[in-house]
Amino acid sequence: xxxxxxGSLIECDPPTKQFVLWISKQEHFDVIDIDETHLFLxxxxxxxxxxxxxxxxxxxxxxxxxxxDKDVDK
Amino acid sequence: MxxxxxxxxxxxxxxxSSKKDYNTWExxxxxxxxxxxxxxxxxxxxxxxxxxxxxxxLKDYSKICQLKVDNKSRPIWVCPDGHxxxxxxxxxxxxxxxxxxxxxxxxxxxxxxxEFQLTPYSLYAAVSIGLETNDIITVLGRLSxxxxxxxxxxxxxxxxxxxxxxxxxxxxxxxxVESAYPEVLEYLLKDSTISSARVKPTLAESxxxxxxxxxxxxxxxxxxxxxxxxxxxxxxxxxxxxxALMNNLLEEEEDTVDNSDQQFHSFEIDPxxxxxxKKRCIQLxxxxxxEYDFRNDTVNPNLEIxxxxxxxxxxxxxxxxxxxxxxxxxxxxxxxLPCGAGKSLSGITAxxxxxxxxxxxxxxxxxxxxxxxxxxxxxxIEERMISKFTSDSKEKMYTIAGVTITTYTMVAFGGRRSxxxxxxxxxxxxREWGLVLLDEVHVVPAAMFRKVLTVTKAHxxxxxxxxxxxxxxKIQDLNFLIGPKLYEAxxxxxxxxxFLANVSCSEVWCPMTAEFYQEYLTxxxxxxKKLLYTMNPNKFRACEYLIKFHEQRGDKIIVFSDNVxxxxxxxxxxxxxxxxxxTSGPERMSILSKFxxxxxxxxxxxxxxxxxxxxxxxxxVIIQVSSHYGSRRQEAQRLGRILRPKPKSDGLYxxxxxxxxxxxxxxxxxxxxxxxxxxxQGYSFKVISExxxxxxxxxxxxxxxxxxLDLLAQVLGEGEESGxxxxxxxxxDDITRGGSKKQKTVVNRSQGGSLKALSGASGDMSYMEYxxxxxxxxxxxxxxxQGRGK
Numbered sequence: 047x048x049x050x051x052x053g054s055l056i057e058c059d060p061p062t063k064q065f066v067l068w069i070s071k072q073e074h075f076d077v078i079d080i081d082e083t084h085l086f087l088x089x090x091x092x093x094x095x096x097x098x099x100x101x102x103x104x105x106x107x108x109x110x111x112x113x114x115d116k117d118v119d120k
Numbered sequence: 121m122x123x124x125x126x127x128x129x130x131x132x133x134x135x136x137s138s139k140k141d142y143n144t145w146e147x148x149x150x151x152x153x154x155x156x157x158x159x160x161x162x163x164x165x166x167x168x169x170x171x172x173x174x175x176x177x178l179k180d181y182s183k184i185c186q187l188k189v190d191n192k193s194r195p196i197w198v199c200p201d202g203h204x205x206x207x208x209x210x211x212x213x214x215x216x217x218x219x220x221x222x223x224x225x226x227x228x229x230x231x232x233x234x235e236f237q238l239t240p241y242s243l244y245a246a247v248s249i250g251l252e253t254n255d256i257i258t259v260l261g262r263l264s265x266x267x268x269x270x271x272x273x274x275x276x277x278x279x280x281x282x283x284x285x286x287x288x289x290x291x292x293x294x295x296x297v298e299s300a301y302p303e304v305l306e307y308l309l310k311d312s313t314i315s316s317a318r319v320k321p322t323l324a325e326s327x328x329x330x331x332x333x334x335x336x337x338x339x340x341x342x343x344x345x346x347x348x349x350x351x352x353x354x355x356x357x358x359x360x361x362x363x364a365l366m367n368n369l370l371e372e373e374e375d376t377v378d379n380s381d382q383q384f385h386s387f388e389i390d391p392x393x394x395x396x397x398k399k400r401c402i403q404l405x406x407x408x409x410x411e412y413d414f415r416n417d418t419v420n421p422n423l424e425i426x427x428x429x430x431x432x433x434x435x436x437x438x439x440x441x442x443x444x445x446x447x448x449x450x451x452x453x454x455x456x457l458p459c460g461a462g463k464s465l466s467g468i469t470a471x472x473x474x475x476x477x478x479x480x481x482x483x484x485x486x487x488x489x490x491x492x493x494x495x496x497x498x499x500x501i502e503e504r505m506i507s508k509f510t511s512d513s514k515e516k517m518y519t520i521a522g523v524t525i526t527t528y529t530m531v532a533f534g535g536r537r538s539x540x541x542x543x544x545x546x547x548x549x550x551r552e553w554g555l556v557l558l559d560e561v562h563v564v565p566a567a568m569f570r571k572v573l574t575v576t577k578a579h580x581x582x583x584x585x586x587x588x589x590x591x592x593x594k595i596q597d598l599n600f601l602i603g604p605k606l607y608e609a610x611x612x613x614x615x616x617x618x619f620l621a622n623v624s625c626s627e628v629w630c631p632m633t634a635e636f637y638q639e640y641l642t643x644x645x646x647x648x649k650k651l652l653y654t655m656n657p658n659k660f661r662a663c664e665y666l667i668k669f670h671e672q673r674g675d676k677i678i679v680f681s682d683n684v685x686x687x688x689x690x691x692x693x694x695x696x697x698x699x700x701x702x703t704s705g706p707e708r709m710s711i712l713s714k715f716x717x718x719x720x721x722x723x724x725x726x727x728x729x730x731x732x733x734x735x736x737x738x739x740x741v742i743i744q745v746s747s748h749y750g751s752r753r754q755e756a757q758r759l760g761r762i763l764r765p766k767p768k769s770d771g772l773y774x775x776x777x778x779x780x781x782x783x784x785x786x787x788x789x790x791x792x793x794x795x796x797x798x799x800x801q802g803y804s805f806k807v808i809s810e811x812x813x814x815x816x817x818x819x820x821x822x823x824x825x826x827x828x829l830d831l832l833a834q835v836l837g838e839g840e841e842s843g844x845x846x847x848x849x850x851x852x853d854d855i856t857r858g859g860s861k862k863q864k865t866v867v868n869r870s871q872g873g874s875l876k877a878l879s880g881a882s883g884d885m886s887y888m889e890y891x892x893x894x895x896x897x898x899x900x901x902x903x904x905x906q907g908r909g910k
Contacts, residue, residue, distance in 0.1 A: 060634040061784050068641045082634070109785065111750075111792035 054090035057083055062102070069101050191265035196220070198260060200269040202238040203227070216263050221608060222246050222443075223256055228800040229610055238272070243279040245604030248409050248451060249443050253280040286401060288394070288408040289386070289449075290579050294319075295394050297408065298386035304406065305385055313400045317393035410603070411449040412554070412579035414474045420552055423475050423521040425501045427468070434619060437466045440607035441473070444582065450474055452603035454561060454583035458611050458801075459760020461619055463584045464494040467557045470582050471523070472499055476554020479576060480525040483560050485510045488525050490735060491559070495523060509548070514540045517547050524548065528564050532571040553578040561585045561598060562753065569601050587756045589797055612802035621740075621766045623759065624773040625798065626806040627791060628666075630659040631783045635832050640785060651842055653782035654686045654746040655835050657822035662780055664694060664820050665811055666743055667723050670776070676715065676738045677723040680758055681745040684727060685842040690745065691725040693821055698725035712736065731757045737764045744779045750793035755779075759798060779805075 056066060060082050067085070070077045075098075076088040087094060188194065195210030204224055206216055209232060217234065220226075223246040224236035246256060256276050261268040286308065287298045297314075299305050309315045389397055401408050427433075433441075440455045450473070457463050471478045480491050488510050495501055501523060507515040509526035517524055526548075530541075537545060553576055558564075561583035564572075573581070583602045599605075614620045632640065633656065640652045653659075663679065670677050681687040684700055691698035697711045714721045716738050730736075731754055739762050748754050759777050766774040781791045795805050814820070822828050 059631065061632045061637040064632075064634050064637040064641060065784070068638070105784065109788040111789045111796075113796070 051078075051086070051088050053086055053088045054095055056085040056087055056090075056098075058085070059083060065102065065105065066098060069098060073097060186267065187265055188267070194263055194265045196260075196263045196265065198264045198266065198268055198272055200271045202272065202275065204236040204238065204260075206234040206236065208232055208234055212263075217610070219259060219263070221610075222249060222251065223260075225605075226608060226610070226800075229612065230799075230802045230804075231612070238275065240279045240283075241599050241604060243276060244283045244407075244599070245453070245606065247280050247283045248453070248604050249446055249606065253277055256280065282405045283407060286406045286408045288398065288410045290410075290412060295389050296386040297389055297397070298384050300384055302385045305387065308401065308404065308406060309387070311400060311404060313393075314389075314397050317389045317397050319388040319390055409451065410580075411447075411451045412474075413449045414476060414554060414579065415448060417476070417554075417579075420476050420554060421521040423477060423501075423505070423523070423554070425472050425475060425478075425499050425505075425523075427472050427499055431465070431498045433465065433469055434462065436609050436614065436619070437462060437469065440466060440609070441469055443606040444470060445473060450555065450580040451606075452581040453606035454585065454588065454598060454602055454604070455606055456585055456588050456608040458609060458614060458620060458763060459586040459757060460621075460763035460765075461586075461609060461614055463559075463586065464491065465498055467559070467582060467584055468495060468498050471495075471555055471557065474555045474580065476579070477521045477551055478523045478555050478557065479548070479553045479578065480523065480557045481528050481531065481559060481572065482525070483563055484527060485512065487559060488527060491525050495525075509541075509544050514544055517544060517551075521554075528568060528572055531575055532568045534571075549575050549577075551577070554580065556581045558583040558602065561602065562588055569597075573601060586760055587753045587797065589753050589756075610802075619765060620763045621775040622773050623762060623775045623777050623803070624806070625759070625777045625779075625795075625803050626808050627779045627781055627795070628662055628808045628811065629781055629783045630656055630662045632656050632785065633658060633828055635829060637784065639832065639836065647842075648836075649786070650746075651683065651685065651835055651838065653785040653787050654681070654683050655689065655831065656782045657828045657831055659745065659780050659782055660690065660693070660822050660831075661814060661820045662811055663690065663743055663745060665814050665817065666741075666778055667694065670741045671722045675722070675740045675776070676736075677741040677743060678730065678736065678739045678761060679723065679725045679743045679745060680727075680730065680747070681725065682728050682748050683746040683842075685838060686746055687725055687727050694723075696723045696725055697721065698727075699729060700727035701729060703729075715739075730761070736761060740766060740774065741776045742778065744777075747779075747790070747794065750790040752794055752797035755794040756797050756801075759803075 056063075058066065063083065063085055067077060067079070069075075070087075073094075075090070075094055078086040078088060080086055087098075193211075195207045195212055195216045197205040199205075204220060206220060207213070208217075210216065220234075220236045223242060224238045225242045227235040227237050229235075243256070247253075253276060257268065257273055260272070260276075285299055285301055285304050289296045289298050297305065297308070309318065398408055436457070440457065444451060444453060444455070450470075455463070455466055457466065467480070482488055482491055488508055492506055492508060495506055496503065505518045505522040507517045507522060507524050509515065509517075509524060509530055511530070531545070531548065556576055556578040558581060562585045581602050583598065588598075588605065588608070611620065615622055632653065636652055636656050640649055643649055643652065667677055667679070679690065679696075681690065687698055687700055690696075697714070699708050699711055703711075711724060715724050715736065728748070742758060742762055744758060762775040762777065779791055779794075781787050795803075799805070817823075822831060
């Protein structure tokens with residue numbers, strides 16, 4: 047029997063996949079683990095994809111040092 | 121706003137990445153025009169600039185700042201906020217750069233444009249080496265493309281008018297307050313503290329001004345003979361005189377700098393009150409410069425020491441010392457030279473010039489040995505005149521004049537000492553030292569420093585360091601504790617002239633494996649997180665890959681890891697030797713000598729103990745596995761291990777520095793932060809995101825999933841403390857450990873011990889605080905974590 051799900055397919059590298067899985071747990075997204083680099087976000091729409099994208103950006107920013115941070119550090 | 125910032129960044133990157141050498145300004149300009157025509161982007165930029173102007177965020181300076189007609193031949197831009205930008209492709213770059221180093225702090229010195237900043241301290245230093253307010257302003261004005269901003273002129277006047285006008289001179293063991301300006305002395309004498317400390321002149325032969333009662337000396341300027349037969353330069357560098365254009369620019373300056381016809385007025389003060397007078401003068405805004413007229417000091421015995429005839433001093437070492445002995449006297453201050461550029465030789469040359477009793481203070485027992493070796497290597501001093509004073513070896517001091525080498529902790533130690541060491545300590549405290557050499561001044565906490573400096577009576581203090589930099593911004597204290605920065609070398613220039621190795625710096629990005637990253641995300645413990653990204657199997661493999669690659673090339677490799685767990689795991693996994701805190705002295709020496717002489721031992725693993733002062737000239741490659749958060753100093757010190765000049769080999773680079781970083785973790789943040797100091801010195805870091813062929817090599821450890829999972833299980837099984845970096849105790853002398861034990865017994869016995877020790881005010885307590893910093897989160901980063909939590 048064939049099941050049809052509506053949603054979004056996410057392709058990413060293995061660590062990012064872990065990250066997406068981690069936030070999905072917090073935000074209660076329904077995710078299907080396909081393989082090492084693919085995830086399927088069940089019922090995923092633009093809003094949830096944006097949320098994931100935003101969290102990823104936050105992670106990147108956190109781990110990036112910028113010379114302009116100097117002032118913030120002080 | 122952020123748009124314009126981005127744009128600024130992109131434009132700088134294009135200009136610095138272009139490989140072309142710009143010999144003249146015209147080349148550069150042509151190129152610029154090319155770029156502008158090609159991209160057609162000029163219009164856009166100016167448009168958006170107007171937009172921002174309308175919003176009122178930026179100010180339009182184009183009408184205030186008028187370029188001089190001949191601006192092309194002038195090399196610097198002076199901004200109203202004290203920043204100065206120097207074009208390195210200008211024909212008078214060398215002269216302008218020498219001048220700017222003397223009056224301003226170098227901020228960033230990459231290939232084409234150097235940035236400097238005027239600060240009160242830098243101007244203080246400028247005055248102390250003999251520059252005067254008007255000279256600074258006129259020369260700045262002449263070099264500048266624009267008319268000098270009024271703010272700058274005001275700033276320079278404000279900072280220099282009072283600085284350096286008064287000197288404290290120790291002559292024939294009497295303290296004199298000296299100044300070329302009698303009115304300043306009169307002003308000072310109005311203060312009751314100072315006038316009560318004054319001693320009326322009694323000597324008949326000294327010329328006394330009848331009106332004021334000041335002793336008047338004709339300024340006798342004899343160029344100090346720096347040992348080794350090199351004539352010291354007076355105040356400003358002779359290079360300035362060579363260039364015709366510069367000569368023109370600086371003509372006036374030389375006239376005024378030459379102070380041979382100047383008169384010095386002075387009055388004597390009571391030695392008992394020197395400390396109070398010094399304090400009072402700072403309050404009155406006339407901080408006193410301290411100078412030592414070692415040539416005319418007949419009270420203290422001379423030390424027989426000279427450089428060996430075979431010893432060659434490099435030009436920059438000579439230049440730095442000429443700043444110290446500029447007018448025939450020795451002045452206190454700090455010399456900043458990169459690691460591997462021969463700091464010890466500079467210190468020893470200074471010692472050979474002063475020729476009095478010398479005290480050398482260093483950070484560890486190992487560097488005590490190395491200093492002794494250096495003294496014997498470069499100078500003709502007799503071995504019996506050198507004495508070491510460490511917890512293991514308490515040698516008797518040579519009675520007349522000699523060299524004593526010890527550590528900061530030994531001198532600052534506040535607890536009870538053994539009879540031997542107490543005797544030597546008393547001698548150190550009672551002797552009048554001609555010169556105190558302070559090695560690695562940046563590491564010593566201020567409280568300990570004050571202690572050391574009050575215990576030792578020294579005519580002159582010379583601080584040596586490679587990185588005048590602390591994460592806690594306490595570096596400014598050194599200005600008052602020792603003296604101004606006398607000289608700072610430019611790393612890139614030294615590299616170009618072959619005094620430093622040509623290093624290729626790279627940051628290798630190692631992706632986390634899925635399992636490790638999952639743990640990293642879900643684990644709450646900071647130290648576990650740290651251990652997880654350090655033990656990342658991909659990093660391990662990258663390390664092994666690089667070791668293999670460089671061993672095949674015939675390089676000698678040092679792998680640094682602050683984390684002891686990782687250090688042991690890596691070293692035993694790869695079958696290499698490793699050195700860390702608990703490794704005993706003889707074992708260390710044997711491993712190091714194997715590394716130096718045994719062709720089969722190409723790689724060693726070292727923990728934090730190898731950061732400073734271990735001299736391994738053979739090493740050409742450094743791989744950094746784990747490090748101390750964002751410490752810029754550590755990064756620079758580690759790079760320094762391979763900076764000693766290497767014989768030119770085939771390629772462009774002859775030394776390699778790799779920093780392995782786990783992607784998508786906090787390590788990325790720290791890694792970039794750590795690089796900032798080196799980037800400011802003109803180094804650039806390449807990012808390597810993939811090592812070619814690493815995935816095909818199954819022989820590397822941890823290639824299979826099973827191995828990786830086993831490693832993860834082991835890492836998770838480790839206790840909390842494994843994630844922390846090593847606590848270093850032998851960084852300093854063993855005496856601190858013994859000291860804290862002794863203190864305990866003191867507490868038990870109700871009478872013994874000073875109140876100071878009981879209340880924790882003794883010297884080593886301040887040291888303990890410093891020590892604990894290494895494993896407690898740094899305050900800077902604490903804020904960061906809190907910020908993140910929100």
